[in-house]
Structures are given as C-alpha cells and as structure tokens.
C-alpha cells in the first residue's frame with residue numbers, strides 16, 4: 001500500500017513537472033552525412049548522402065518524402081507555371097524558367113536509395129521524391145538511408161543557382177535531397193513554387209570537394225579551417241590550399257534544419273569574433289559600389305546581435321555567416337545569402353531570421369507570418385536601436401511600427417488582402433502573400449503590444465522564444481504564451497486577425513455635458529473586429545488621464561505599466577456584441593479639452609478621423625456651473 005502511494009506521488013509530480021515545464025511536442029530528428037564532388041566545368045555534382053532518421057512520432061511510417069528543389073528549374077514545372085499565371089509574378093522568376101535550355105536547368109537524379117541496406121522503391125514527382133519503404137519505421141526508432149545522386153546547378157533564377165547577377169559563382173541553397181518534415185499535422189511534402197520552407201532539426205556533416213580556386217562560406221563551422229587559414233584571423237582573404245586540383249571543405253552544423261553554402265574564387269573574407277565568442281564571417285566580392293555597406297556591417301551586426309539576444313532570445317550557435325550570393329536576402333541556419341547591393345536593413349532582417357526561421361522554425365508554408373512578420377517587427381526595433389546608437393543614419397522614432405500600420409490599412413483598402421491563414425503557396429497574388437506575411441504579421445505583434453501593454457508584451461516575446469525554440473510553434477502555441485503572460489484571453493484576437501480580413505474602426509460619437517458635475521462620452525464600433533481601447537482624456541489644466549476599456553471576451557484588462565506619469569483607470573468591459581459604449585467622466589464638461597481613442601496610434605484603426613474629439617476654440621463655455 002505504502003509503496004503504491006509513493007509510486008502515485010512520484011507519478012503525480014512527474015506529471016505535474018511536464019505540465020509546468022516546456023511543452024512536450026515530439027520532433028523527428030535527422031543526421032546527414034554528405035559527400036559532394038563538384039564538377040565546375042559542367043556545374044554538376046555527385047552526391048552521397050547518409051541520413052540517420054529518427055521517428056519520434058507515435059506513428060509507424062511506411063513512406064517518406066524528400067524535397068528535390070532543383071527540379072523546379074525546368075520549363076513546365078510547378079514554379080514555372082505558377083509564375084506564368086500569377087497576376088504579379090516575382091520579376092526574378094517571371095517567365096525565365098520557361099526559357100531555360102537543358103544545360104541551364106536544375107535537376108537531381110537519384111541513382112540509388114536504400115534504407116538499412118535494403119533498396120527502396122521511389123518515384124520522382126518533380127520537386128518531391130516519393131519513397132515506399134521496404135519496412136515501416138516504428139515509433140521511437142531510427143533507420144539509415146543511403147542515397148546516391150547527381151545534380152545540376154541551375155542558372156540562378158530564384159535564391160539558389162549558379163552565376164548570380166552580382167557574379168557569385170555558386171549560391172547553394174535548397175541544393176540537396178532533403179527529407180520532408182513529418183509532425184503532429186502529418187507530412188509536409190509541398191511542391192516547391194518559390195515560397196516557404198520547413199525542415200527537420202538535426203546535425204549536418206558536409207564534405208564539399210571543389211576546385212581549389214574557390215573560397216566557400218556555409219552554415220556551420222569549418223572543421224578543417226586550420227589547413228587553409230579560414231577562420232579566426234582578424235581580417236583578410238582566406239588562404240587557398242597550396243596543392244592539388246581540388247580541396248575538400250568539411251563543415252559541421254548541429255541542431256539546425258537546413259544547410260546552405262556559397263562558393264566564389266574572388267571572395268574577400270572578414271572575420272569578427274564577438275566578445276561572447278560568436279564568430280561572424282563576411283564573405284563578399286570587394287567592389288567599389290558595395291564596399292561601404294559590407295565594411296560597416298561587422299560593427300552594426302555586432303551591436304544588433306547584442307540587442308536581439310537581450311530582447312528576443314539568446315543565439316545559441318558559435319558561428320554566423322553573411323555570404324554574398326543569391327538574389328536579394330535569404331535566410332538559412334547560421335548563415336544568410338545576400339545580394340552584393342543589399343542594404344543594412346536586409347542584413348538585419350536576414351540575421352533576425354536566425355531566431356524566427358532558424359530557432360523557432362514554425363511551418364512557414366502554413367504560418368509564413370510567424371517568421372516574416374515577427375522578423376519584420378524585430379527588424380524595426382533593431383534599426384531604431386542602431387539609430388539611437390548612431391550606427392545607422394536617420395533619427396530614432398518613438399514608435400518604429402507605425403509605418404507598418406499605414407501600409408496594412410492602405411493594402412486592405414486596395415481590396416487585395418487575403419486572410420493570413422492561407423497556405424503561403426496558395427495566395428491568389430504575390431502581394432497578398434507578401435503584405436500578409438511581412439506586414440500583417442508585423443502589425444499583429446504591434447497590436448498585441450497595444451493590447452497587453454509594452455512591458456508585458458516585451459517579456460512575453462522572450463518567454464515565447466524560450467518556451468518554443470526548436471519546437472516548430474503554431475499560432476495557437478504563440479497566442480497561449482501571450483495569454484499566460486498577460487492574463488488575458490486572446491483567442492478572439494487570433495481568430496479575427498489570422499483567419500479573417502475584417503478591419504478595426506472605432507469612433508467617438510459624442511462628448512457632452514451629463515449634468516452639472518459630469519461629462520458623458522459615447523463611443524461607437526464601426527469596424528467588424530472588436531478591440532480594447534485606450535482613451536486619453538486631456539483636462540483644461542493640461543493633465544491627462546488614460547481610461548482603458550477592455551472587451552468582455554478578454555476576461556481581464558491591460559496593466560497600466562506602460563502609462564508612466566498619467567493616471568490610469570480601467571472602465572467596465574465593452575461587451576463585444578454592443579455597437580456603442582457610454583461612460584461618464586467625473587469632471588465638468590467645461591474642464592474637458594480633448595478625448596482621444598488610442599493616442600499612441602498603435603491601434604490598426606482604418607479611419608482615424610473619428611478618433612479624437614476636441615473642443616472647438618469658439619465653442620461657448622457653459623458658465624452656469
């Protein structure tokens with residue numbers, strides 16, 4: 001009996017611990033070992049991939065899928081046809097794939113694939129390799145895949161490819177057969193149409209053999225840097241190997257969900273070792289037009305990382321590489337590919353992806369806004385901080401997120417907005433996807449900052465990172481952190497903001513004398529989306545008072561911690577069903593000079609013209625009382 005009681009207590013505490021500690025969401029696990037032999041004369045390479053795959057799901061898997069991204073760069077591919085049919089195609093893609101010649105195509109040819117030594121049946125379905133397994137992979141067990149393949153690097157159309165506009169020889173992103181993610185929502189074997197990514201966390205051990213004239217940059221840490229002078233010298237061009245036609249670069253990246261690399265014979269390599277031991281690598285072609293940005297970047301990024309570590313979570317890896325390559329700015333774990341002419345804003349944006357794309361790793365196809373939008377929010381904060389530190393031109397702003405609000409309101413009025421919940425590949429036009437993911441995702445955080453109050457929100461963003469890093473959070477996981485940190489119910493906010501395009505518009509209907517001592521304020525909700533309001537009342541003597549008007553469905557109110565200096569009062573709830581709300585100010589009408597909804601201008605209110613009431617100068621003062 002006693003024994004059982006102890007066991008029960010033990011189980012109880014074990015259970016309780018899992019409830020209060022980190023959320024338990026199983027993750028698949030990968031360990032890649034790849035040997036790549038480049039033939040730069042043909043832009044082709046031979047690859048051997050050994051992949052240890054651990055199935056931590058509760059399901060037996062009888063099939064697996066791999067991405068074969070390079071196959072998108074052939075006429076008639078999903079990416080090609082999609083681009084030809086979009087009303088506003090990306091100019092980098094447009095009809096360029098349809099015009100490729102066979103020696104400019106990208107392709108992967110799989111010559112063999114085995115699981116635990118037994119051959120697998122497989123079928124290449126353009127950018128997805130469908131694999132039937134000789135035997136199911138049991139829950140909580142690992143198997144070893146062995147694949148041999150040959151690939152051709154396409155002429156650069158989008159992100160990866162050879163001979164970028166800037167003259168970078170190889171931008172090697174989405175370049176190897178990569179197993180698709182299987183999670184609690186099943187397989188995510190999306191054909192590649194130039195949009196978003198999602199991957200399994202694990203370790204990459206990659207050996208790239210290439211003509212010795214090339215200098216490489218990559219995700220991960222170079223294992224044989226000592227041989228070739230790559231690494232920790234304060235500054236300078238990496239020393240190329242002395243002998244042989246080819247050299248093998250050996251990289252390792254641990255606990256990442258992708259691996260990218262670039263190669264060019266003319267890279268300049270600048271190294272910055274930060275105080276905390278993190279090493280930055282900058283690899284770029286030293287050109288007059290772009291030199292200024294690349295030379296200023298190390299000091300700026302050093303400060304930026306300090307700020308991001310403190311405000312958005314700690315970067316855990318020992319290396320980060322800024323690699324000239326690609327066609328704009330594109331994030332990869334421990335590295336980014338940047339066009340030579342990329343501005344510092346792009347450097348910052350791509351670096352912050354290390355947090356939202358790299359470490360939180362939400363399924364970007366389903367929730368692109370949780371990556372791009374959150375990254376944009378943090379970028380605005382970092383840029384403002386660098387302005388304050390005089391490391392970036394321009395005056396710092398009191399709120400660097402207001403422009404995002406304006407863009408969003410304008411775009412909504414254009415009639416092209418689509419709900420954030422649409423799969424990234426399936427928006428009907430490029431602008432609906434990009435404004436949604438980048439701008440509305442940004443504004444979503446800005447709205448939460450307004451609802452929760454900045455001090456509470458700031459802390460919640462750190463908690464979100466610490467709770468969900470390496471776990472692929474979804475919108476609900478995010479909102480739950482916001483709820484727990486603020487003590488407010490926020491499901492309604494997620495429902496309206498993510499699943500609909502409904503808009504917010506509140507107005508002041510009337511401000512009038514209620515009686516000899518009091519003033520009556522009537523507000524109206526004109527938009528379909530409900531929101532809590534901050535109402536700032538300015539009195540004749542110049543004093544201000546902030547009234548917070550919570551929604552009944554929040555089951556609580558914002559703490560007044562962000563309103564230092566002004567008196568803060570919480571009014572009774574506004575029931576969301578009610579189009580108007582009335583409250584009484586304990587002050588004579590003659591002493592009220594201004595009433596304003598959201599003086600901070602954070603609320604995404606589509607019509608601000610009706611947000612403020614002020615006494616007209618010629619308004620006759622009521623002298624009776």
Ligand SMILES: [Zn+2]
Pocket residue numbers: 349350353372375
């Ligand atoms: Zn981005």
